[in-house]
Every structure is written in C-alpha cells, then in structure tokens.
Amino acid sequence: MKKLLKYLGIAIGGIALLAALVGLYIYKSDFPEYPVSVPTVKIESTPERVQRGHKLAMMLCVECHQNAETKQITGRLMYDLPAEFGVAYTKNITQHPTKGIGSWTDGELLYMLRTGVHPKTSHIVPLYMIRLPGMADEDIASIIAWLRSSDPLVQPLAVDNRVSEPSFLTKFLMRAVVKPFPFPSEKIPLPDSTDKIALGKYLVRNLGCNDCHAADVTKVNPMEIEKTAGFLGGGSNWTDVNRKVLYSSNITFDKETGIGSWSEADFRKAMHEGIRPDGSTFRYPMERKPLLTEHEINAMYAYLQTVPHLKNPRKPAEEYVLPANASAGMKVYYNYGCQRCHGESGLGIGDLRQADKKYPDDETLIDVIKHTSKYYPETVMIQWDGIIKENEYQPLAAYVRELGKKAGAKVQ
Numbered sequence: 001m002k003k004l005l006k007y008l009g010i011a012i013g014g015i016a017l018l019a020a021l022v023g024l025y026i027y028k029s030d031f032p033e034y035p036v037s038v039p040t041v042k043i044e045s046t047p048e049r050v051q052r053g054h055k056l057a058m059m060l061c062v063e064c065h066q067n068a069e070t071k072q073i074t075g076r077l078m079y080d081l082p083a084e085f086g087v088a089y090t091k092n093i094t095q096h097p098t099k100g101i102g103s104w105t106d107g108e109l110l111y112m113l114r115t116g117v118h119p120k121t122s123h124i125v126p127l128y129m130i131r132l133p134g135m136a137d138e139d140i141a142s143i144i145a146w147l148r149s150s151d152p153l154v155q156p157l158a159v160d161n162r163v164s165e166p167s168f169l170t171k172f173l174m175r176a177v178v179k180p181f182p183f184p185s186e187k188i189p190l191p192d193s194t195d196k197i198a199l200g201k202y203l204v205r206n207l208g209c210n211d212c213h214a215a216d217v218t219k220v221n222p223m224e225i226e227k228t229a230g231f232l233g234g235g236s237n238w239t240d241v242n243r244k245v246l247y248s249s250n251i252t253f254d255k256e257t258g259i260g261s262w263s264e265a266d267f268r269k270a271m272h273e274g275i276r277p278d279g280s281t282f283r284y285p286m287e288r289k290p291l292l293t294e295h296e297i298n299a300m301y302a303y304l305q306t307v308p309h310l311k312n313p314r315k316p317a318e319e320y321v322l323p324a325n326a327s328a329g330m331k332v333y334y335n336y337g338c339q340r341c342h343g344e345s346g347l348g349i350g351d352l353r354q355a356d357k358k359y360p361d362d363e364t365l366i367d368v369i370k371h372t373s374k375y376y377p378e379t380v381m382i383q384w385d386g387i388i389k390e391n392e393y394q395p396l397a398a399y400v401r402e403l404g405k406k407a408g409a410k411v412q
Contacts, residue, residue, distance in 0.1 A: 031166075031174045033122040036111065037183070043106045045145040049138075053146025055291045056139060058378060059207060060130055062153065063287065065090045068351040072152070074100075074159040079241035079348065080285035081128060086167035088128060093147070096156035101147070109144050115180045124180055126166065127173055131222070133181035135206045136190040173218060181222070193295070200303025203296055204232075212238065212285070213248045215312065226307075233258075233310035240284050240340035241348035246317035248286075254309040267301045268294060274382045281387065283317070284341035284349065287380035290373070329399025332392045336384070346403030350381065355404035365400065366393045 043049075065073035075090040094100040101109065108119040116131040117124055125131075132140060147154055166174075191202040204210070205225060214220050215230020225231070234250035253260040259267065266277040274281050274288035282288055289297075320334055333339060339348075346352035359365035368375050370385040370393070388396065 031123045031126070031171070034117050034124060034180050036117060036119050036122050038105070038107045038111045038119050039183070041107045041110060043110075043141045043144045043148075045148055049142040049145040050149045050151075052139065053142035053144070053149070054151060056143050057146050058291055059289060060132075061093065061143070063380075065093050066153070067159070068347070068349065070157060070159060072157050073154060074157050075161060077162075078128065079243070080238050082237050082239060082245075083243065084167060085128070085170045087165040088126065089162040089164050091161050092157070092159050094154050094157045094159075095148070096158055099158050099160060100156060102156055106144055109147065110140060111183065113140055113143070114183050116178075117180045124174060124178065126164070127170065127178045130208055130211075131181055132206060133184070133222075134188065134202075136188050136202075138190055139206070169218075177218070178222070196299040196302040197306060199296065200299035200301070203292075203300050204303055207289075209251070212236065213251050215310075230310065230312070232304070232307055233312045234314060235312050238285055241343045242339060244318040244320065244340070246283065246340075247315040249314050250310060250312045251304060252307050252310045253305050254311050257311050257313040258309065259304070260309065264298055264301050268297050271297045271300075274380075275387070279387075281337065281382050283337045288382065290380065291378065327395065327399060328392075329395035329397070329402070332388070332396040333399050333403075336388060341381075342403075346400075346406060350379075352400055352404040356401045357404075362394065362397050365397045369393065369396065369400075 062073060064078065065075055067074045067076045072094055074092045074094055078088040078090060081088050092100045095102040097103045104119070111117065111119050112125065113132050113135075115133075116129065191198045193199055210220065210225055210228060210232055211217065213232045213234050213236070214228055215233045215235045217236045219229060221228040232251050234248045236248050237245050238248060239245055250258040252258040255261050262270070262277055270276050270282070271289050271292060274286075276282075292300075320339065322330065322334055326334075342348045342350055342352055355365065359368055369388070371383060372379045372381045373383060
C-alpha cells in the first residue's frame with residue numbers, strides 16, 4: 001500500500017510539474033503560427049463599393065481602431081476588454097506603408113479578414129479581432145476598397161503600434177480553442193434581401209452580435225456560431241472606458257428576461273436611437289446603429305424571433321460612487337452614463353478636451369449635446385434631446401467644460 005501511495009505521489013507530482021511547464025511555455029510564448037496561403041486578387045474600387053465599405057467599416061473597424069487623439073484609425077487601448085484577457089491595443093490600419101497596412105496587398109487583407117491569420121507574421125490574430133469567414137465576397141471587397149479610398153480616416157499616419165499584454169487566459173485560448181478559419185473554397189453570395197430571416201441572420205452574424213451577447217465569450221463556437229451555448233442570451237462581462245464591469249443583455253425573445261415583449265418599432269428605436277422601450281439608454285460598449293436601414297433592422301428583428309428563447313436576467317453593472325461634494329453637473333454626467341464612454345477624466349471615447357475651445361458659448365455646446373448627429377452625422381452617441389431634463393443641460397455643459405480643460409492639460 002505504501003509503495004502504491006509512493007508511486008501515486010510521484011505520478012501526481014510529475015503531472016503537476018508537466019502542467020507547470022506547459023503553463024510556463026504558454027505564458028512565455030507568442031500566439032501560434034499557421035501556414036499562410038495568400039490568394040492573388042485585385043479588388044476593383046467603385047464608388048458603390050467604397051460607400052458600402054464605409055458603412056460596414058464604421059460598424060466593424062472604426063469602433064475599435066479609431067484613436068481619440070489622431071481622429072484616424074491608428075489604434076487605441078481596448079477599454080472594454082475584460083481584465084482577464086489582459087491589456088490590448090488595436091493596430092494602426094491607415095494606409096501608412098510601415099506603421100499601417102499601406103504595403104499590404106488586397107490578397108493579404110482578404111486572407112486575414114477571412115482566416116484570422118496575419119499574412120506577414122503567420123500568427124493567428126487575437127480572439128477579439130473580428131473575423132469574417134461568412135461575409136459575402138462583395139461586402140469584404142467593399143471593406144478593402146474603403147481601406148484603399150480617400151476617406152480621411154484611412155489616410156497614412158505614422159503612429160507606432162503599441163504592444164499588447166495578453167493574459168495567460170488569452171494565450172491559452174489562442175492555443176487550445178481559437179483556430180484559423182478555412183479560406184472559402186467557393187464564392188459567398190450576398191443574402192436575398194427580400195428574405196427577411198436570411199438577411200437578418202447574415203447581419204446578426206457578420207456584425208458580431210454574439211461576440212458580446214453570448215453567455216460566455218470564452219466558449220463561443222466560432223465555426224458554428226448559432227450552436228454556441230447561450231447564443232445571444234447575454235451575461236458575458238465587459239468593461240467601460242474606466243474598467244468598470246457591466247454585462248451584456250439577453251437579446252433572445254424570452255418575454256421576461258430578453259426582448260420578447262419588444263415590438264418591431266421598439267427594436268428599431270433601440271437600434272437607431274439607443275433608447276429601450278422602458279426609456280433607458282444603451283451604455284458603452286453597446287452603441288446604436290444609425291447606419292443600418294429600417295429594412296435591415298426589421299430583418300434582424302425577424303431573425304432574432306427564430307433564435308431559441310433563453311431565460312437569463314441582465315446582471316446590474318458595477319456602480320459608480322460619487323463624492324459627497326459632487327457638483328450638479330457631475331451628478332447629471334454620471335446619472336446618464338456619460339462617464340462610461342467619455343471617461344471619468346473626459347479622455348475616453350469621444351474625448352472632451354476640445355469642448356471648451358470648440359464650443360465657447362453654452363448655447364452651442366448644449367445644442368451639440370442635444371442633437372449631436374446634426375454636427376457629427378455618423379456619431380453613435382445617444383441623441384439626448386427629450387431624455388436629459390431641460391434644467392440639467394446648463395450644469396452638464398459647465399461640467400463638460402471643466403473636464404475638457406483638465407483633459408487638455410493632461411495631454412499637453
């Protein structure tokens with residue numbers, strides 16, 4: 001019996017040592033490499049493609065790659081990435097030949113967007129980088145055409161890429177779970193726009209809805225996303241720009257905990273305006289989608305009705321505690337969740353450092369807050385007119401100016 005226990009102890013010790021060595025290897029190593037086979041293609045640029053690519057890129061690329069300081073897609077800190085994944089910075093994807101993707105061929109861009117493998121390094125790209133294995137050929141061609149266009153967002157800018165610090169969990173998932181997608185062997189057509197469910201499924205999948213609204217983003221089935229446990233049932237944790245934890249919502253049609261009680265008009269209003277039927281507003285990282293057409297949103301609504309209904313109540317977000325001497329403007333700023341996107345310092349997404357100089361009179365600044373899309377047509381910011389009370393705008397404007405001055409001083 002003693003010998004048995006001795007050998008058992010040695011075996012357990014050996015397994016523990018092996019596990020520790022494997023863990024150390026994963027922790028110290030880079031993301032795995034895979035063979036690269038870049039297709040020889042040349043994407044024809046047309047005005048229609050550039051326009052379509054702009055619309056898609058605003059929802060898929062710009063959100064994560066646009067930098068608040070440069071105003072271009074030069075990369076930024078991913079504020080909303082849960083802490084357990086480490087610290088991540090998105091890359092410079094302007095047309096700069098060395099700092100960005102200006103020297104990449106159309107085939108290299110296509111290959112990475114399809115497979116998730118970096119064509120220059122052979123490394124698989126991080127799990128939070130969007131992959132488009134099921135997107136129609138025409139839509140991917142449109143994104144590439146836009147990246148080659150004269151849009152100010154993509155013009156070459158020499159901004160260095162910052163180095164990410166992926167956690168052990170991220171590195172483990174990249175080796176054990178996340179694998180490259182196969183490059184399509186056949187053409188992928190656009191869905192029939194008259195088939196609402198088919199179009200809705202295409203949009204829900206390719207806009208990455210389940211990437212956030214899954215029950216657990218570490219257990220997403222990337223090859224057959226609809227078979228993911230907890231598909232669109234919400235509950236995965238994310239963070240706002242201040243690293244406060246919040247949880248994704250259940251967007252299945254369960255009537256008690258999902259959106260089963262929402263009408264088509266309710267869903268359209270939420271997607272276009274960021275306002276739910278109960279009057280509450282979307283909070284970062286969820287953004288309204290003003291570029292989607294009414295037909296596209298109706299199609300998504302029709303498809304979501306076909307998804308299995310899951311019962312999963314939304315968990316409350318981590319709360320902010322204001323100081324006892326908080327000003328009236330600070331209270332308004334936090335009450336409406338402005339800090340979740342703009343940051344407690346004013347240096348978040350859509351930073352406020354220019355507010356004081358750009359809008360020197362309160363009347364204009366208040367109008368910008370109320371009707372932001374009038375000044376910035378493609379903004380995803382909530383249009384606050386009718387939501388924020390009239391007597392709250394003046395103190396809010398004063399607080400925004402205060403933050404803008406502090407933020408500007410920090411940057412300099």
